Every structure is written in structure tokens, then in C-alpha cells.
Amino acid sequence: MAQKAVIRFEHVSKSFTSKKMNVNAVRNVSLEIQKGEIFGIIGFSGAGKSTLIRCMNLLERPTDGNVFFQGVNLCEVNNQKLREARQKMGMIFQQFNLLEQRNVWENICYPLEIAGVEKKERKQRIEELLTLVDLTEKAKAYPSQLSGGQKQRVAIARALATDPEVILCDEATSALDPITTKSILDLLKKINETRGVTIVIITHEMKVAEQVCDRVGVMNQGELVELGEVREIFLHPQSDTAKKMILFGGGIRYEEGGGTT
Amino acid sequence: MSAGLLQLFWEGIQETLFMVLLSMLISYLIGTPLGVILYVTDENGICRNTPVNTVVGAVINMIRSIPFLILLVAILPFTRFLVGTTIGAKATIVPLVAAAFPYVARMVESSLKEVDAGVIEAAQAMGSSALQIIRKVILPEAKPSLLVGVTISFATILGYSAMAGFCGGGGLGAIAVNYGYYRYDNETMLITVVLLVLIVQLFQEIGSRLVKKIDKRIK
Numbered sequence: 001m002a003q004k005a006v007i008r009f010e011h012v013s014k015s016f017t018s019k020k021m022n023v024n025a026v027r028n029v030s031l032e033i034q035k036g037e038i039f040g041i042i043g044f045s046g047a048g049k050s051t052l053i054r055c056m057n058l059l060e061r062p063t064d065g066n067v068f069f070q071g072v073n074l075c076e077v078n079n080q081k082l083r084e085a086r087q088k089m090g091m092i093f094q095q096f097n098l099l100e101q102r103n104v105w106e107n108i109c110y111p112l113e114i115a116g117v118e119k120k121e122r123k124q125r126i127e128e129l130l131t132l133v134d135l136t137e138k139a140k141a142y143p144s145q146l147s148g149g150q151k152q153r154v155a156i157a158r159a160l161a162t163d164p165e166v167i168l169c170d171e172a173t174s175a176l177d178p179i180t181t182k183s184i185l186d187l188l189k190k191i192n193e194t195r196g197v198t199i200v201i202i203t204h205e206m207k208v209a210e211q212v213c214d215r216v217g218v219m220n221q222g223e224l225v226e227l228g229e230v231r232e233i234f235l236h237p238q239s240d241t242a243k244k245m246i247l248f249g250g251g252i253r254y255e256e257g258g259g260t261t
Numbered sequence: 262m263s264a265g266l267l268q269l270f271w272e273g274i275q276e277t278l279f280m281v282l283l284s285m286l287i288s289y290l291i292g293t294p295l296g297v298i299l300y301v302t303d304e305n306g307i308c309r310n311t312p313v314n315t316v317v318g319a320v321i322n323m324i325r326s327i328p329f330l331i332l333l334v335a336i337l338p339f340t341r342f343l344v345g346t347t348i349g350a351k352a353t354i355v356p357l358v359a360a361a362f363p364y365v366a367r368m369v370e371s372s373l374k375e376v377d378a379g380v381i382e383a384a385q386a387m388g389s390s391a392l393q394i395i396r397k398v399i400l401p402e403a404k405p406s407l408l409v410g411v412t413i414s415f416a417t418i419l420g421y422s423a424m425a426g427f428c429g430g431g432g433l434g435a436i437a438v439n440y441g442y443y444r445y446d447n448e449t450m451l452i453t454v455v456l457l458v459l460i461v462q463l464f465q466e467i468g469s470r471l472v473k474k475i476d477k478r479i480k
């Protein structure tokens with residue numbers, strides 16, 4: 001491919017070893033995520049999706065292989081450089097993970113404080129982000145006063161605060177109802193289109209991948225068993241996992257000869 | 262009740278509060294960093310360090326397993342060295358701190374453990390350093406629970422301070438011992454007990470209200 005890979009995995013494996021057992025959560029995965037795309041990783045629960053996405057910002061350090069971000073091997077850089085790289089990768093989670101003792105404004109402010117952004121610029125940035133996620137009125141509200149969808153929008157604003165290259169989403173919509181899910185996915189799509197932010201979406205829901213992803217990887221038992229254009233995988237699933245996911249995922253929206261979504 | 266007795270109780274209360282509050286302050290100054298160290302060096306901590314965790318944990322457990330009265334007597338030379346005397350409220354602060362700081366360290370540790378791991382992970386994903394996570398995430402997020410810990414520690418240290426009355430400590434404890442134990446003055450003894458209970462209740466109440474006020478998890 002001529003495009004430039006933002007994230008590149010080179011034979012990445014991650015195993016968890018404890019006294020009792022040894023789990024190979026990710027096995028020898030190689031992949032490239034291109035700048036500006038929305039890349040999905042799908043698979044059933046326990047397939048290793050979360051571990052894989054956590055290897056992207058080294059929340060999990062791979063036991064084998066290399067992780068490149070913008071051409072830099074994150075497995076080899078020092079802590080300082082790793083933190084700088086992480087500031088260019090926002091992350092959002094299923095459980096939102098907002099600071100509960102900080103209000104919306106202060107939550108979005110957190111990454112700016114970390115990055116050492118000046119006060120005046122912070123204010124401007126936060127106001128802009130609040131407008132983007134449509135939460136200007138909730139600036140002073142605390143997470144406990146927000147709905148799930150609102151919390152995730154705060155999390156998205158927070159993830160965008162340092163103007164990241166990539167946003168990593170680990171089951172970002174799995175705790176939300178279908179309508180809220182759609183609005184969050186639309187927001188992510190808008191961010192991808194207007195800001196050119198690369199987005200990686202982990203999901204066990206076929207519908208989510210179908211709605212927003214350009215390409216998807218299918219995971220099963222730690223392995224990447226299939227990789228391709230969303231449409232291609234929906235139409236001609238090769239792996240058992242993909243076939244099963246489409247079967248159980250309901251509503252196949254792609255028809256032979258032309259997509260409908 | 263005679264004016265003299267009233268005066269006695271009033272001074273007892275003041276002395277007790279002086280001892281307990283000052284001991285608490287010093288215990289928290291020592292115990293909080295230790296609690297943070299225990300927490301971050303834990304197996305699942307952000308700066309996992311088993312040797313440090315084991316050593317600090319063992320020392321704290323050791324001190325905590327010594328009964329307060331024995332600790333008080335055992336460190337008498339140290340108390341004399343620091344304060345110049347082993348009698349009175351000021352001198353009691355030394356054993357109180359010695360007994361309370363390990364307790365506070367464990368208290369702080371357990372409050373910090375209540376902070377949601379997901380929030381810490383999010384902070385790491387945003388590129389925070391360990392120090393930033395401690396200062397800006399863990400401690401502020403644990404604030405309500407830390408405050409609950411303060412009220413519990415207060416009751417414990419107040420209890421210790423009363424025990425110290427047996428060994429020349431000042432405050433209400435000394436009054437209870439001198440009048441109730443040595444002179445069989447049950448009335449004075451009873452009043453002291455009631456006063457101690459009231460002080461604990463008062464602080465508990467203030468603590469709970471404060472926690473409610475600062476905790477943003479409740480609307």
C-alpha cells in the first residue's frame with residue numbers, strides 16, 4: 001500500500017503468565033493501520049481484542065514483536081518518549097473512565113494539564129471541544145450527573161484535547177443503547193472526516209463495525225484470522241469467526257452487487 | 262458540679278484535642294507518603310516494586326502489632342530524648358504518632374485502592390507520568406474516602422490518648438485514671454467517658470457532612 005501506516009504491528013504477541021496458567025491473549029499479529037481510516041477489530045468476547053488495542057499504546061507491553069507509531073518503535077523508546085507518543089493517541093473506554101471528582105470542563109482539561117498547555121489556550125481548546133461534542137451546557141456538571149452517552153462524549157472530547165493522530169476505542173459503545181450508540185458512532189465518524197483523525201474501534205458488535213469502519217480485522221483466540229474491507233468481509237467472510245459473527249450479529253445490510261449503508 | 266471540676270474537664274478536653282489533633286497531623290504527614298508508597302509499589306500498582314513494598318509493609322505491620330501501652334513504654338527513652346520529659350500531653354504525642362502513623366499509612370493505602378483502575382488506566386493512556394497520576398488522579402479521586410479515614414483515625418487516636426492516661430499522659434484519659442481508677446470517683450469517671458463519646462460523635466458528624474459535601478459522585 002502506498003499510504004502511510006500510523007500504527008504498524010510486527011509479529012506482536014502478548015501472553016499473560018501467572019503461577020497457575022499461561023494465556024496467549026495475542027498471537028503473532030501483524031497489521032498496518034493507515035492514516036485517516038477507521039479500522040475495526042471484531043471478535044467474540046475473550047478473543048484478545050482489548051489486549052491488542054492496549055498494545056497499540058503499550059498499556060500492555062508485547063511479550064514479542066514490535067509496535068510502531070508514526071514509524072517509531074514504541075517498544076524501544078524511553079518512558080518520556082512513550083508518554084509523548086501516548087499524548088498523540090487518545091483512548092476511550094466502555095466504562096468511560098472519567099475522573100469522578102472533576103466536572104466536565106476539568107475532565108477535558110486534564111490531558112491539557114499533562115501536556116503543559118498554557119491556561120489561556122486550554123480555555124479556548126475546551127470551549128471548542130465542548131461545542132464539538134455538544135455539551136457546552138454541561139461544562140460544570142459532574143460525571144455522576146450525566147447519561148452514558150454524555151459521559152462518552154466527554155471522554156471523546158478529552159481524548160481529542162491534545163489533538164491526537166489516533167483515537168483508540170475499546171468497546172466504546174458497548175454500554176450504550178442503540179440510539180446513543182449511533183450518535184456516538186456518528187460523532188466519531190464526523191471527527192474522522194473533519195479532522196482526519198485515524199480511529200481504531202474494538203467491538204464485539206458486528207453492527208458497529210458495519211456502520212463506521214473502512215477496514216476490519218477479525219480476531220479469534222488471539223489470532224488475526226481475517227483482514228479486509230468491511231464490505232468484502234460482510235459479503236465473503238472467509239473465517240469461521242467472521243461467518244459466525246455475521247450470523248449472530250443480525251441484519252446483514254450488504255447485498256451482493258452493492259452496499260446499502 | 263463545682264467550678265473547679267468544670268475547669269478540670271475543660272482543660273482535659275483542650276489537652277485531649279491538642280494531643281490528638283497534633284498527633285494526627287504529624288501521623289498524616291508521615292503516613293500519607295507511606296500509604297502512597299505501599300499503594301504504588303503494590304503488585305498491581307503503577308510503580309510496582311516488590312522489595313520496597315515488602316520492606317515498608319513489614320515495618321508497618323511490625324509496629325502495628327505492638328499493643329499501644331507496650332509501645333508507649335518501650336519508646337519512653339526516645340520520648341524523653343525528643344521532648345525532654347515523658348509526662349504530660351506534649352510527651353504523649355510521641356507514642357501517639359508512633360502508633361498512629363502506621364495505622365494512617367494502611368488507612369491511606371486502602372482508600373487509594375478504592376480508586377477505579379479504569380480511571381488510572383485512562384490517565385496512563387493520556388501520557389501521564391507516575392507523579393502526575395498520584396497528584397492529579399489518585400489522591401483527588403480518593404479524597405472522600407481519605408476523609409472518612411481521617412474521622413476513623415481520629416476515633417482510634419483519641420482512644421490511644423485516653424490509654425496514655427495510665428502512663429502519665431494528659432487530657433481526659435488522665436482525669437479518668439486519676440479520679441476514676443485511683444480515687445474510685447465514679448461520677449467524674451463517667452463524665453469523662455461521656456465527654457470522650459461526645460467528642461467522637463461530633464467529629465464523626467462533621468466528617469460525614471464534609472464527605473457528603475465534597476464527594477461529587479453523589480448528586
Ligand SMILES: Nc1ncnc2c1ncn2[C@@H]1O[C@H](COP(=O)(O)OP(=O)(O)O)[C@@H](O)[C@H]1O
Pocket residue numbers: 016023024025043044045046047048049050051052
Ligand atoms: N491482565 C490480564 N491477566 C491475565 N489474563 C488476561 C489479562 N488481560 C486479558 N487476559 C486474558 O486474555 C484473553 C483475551 O482478553 P481480552 O483481550 O480482554 O479479550 P476481548 O477484549 O476480546 O474480550 C482472555 O482469555 C483474558 O482472560
Ligand SMILES: [Mg+2]
Pocket residue numbers: 049050051171
Ligand atoms: Mg475487551
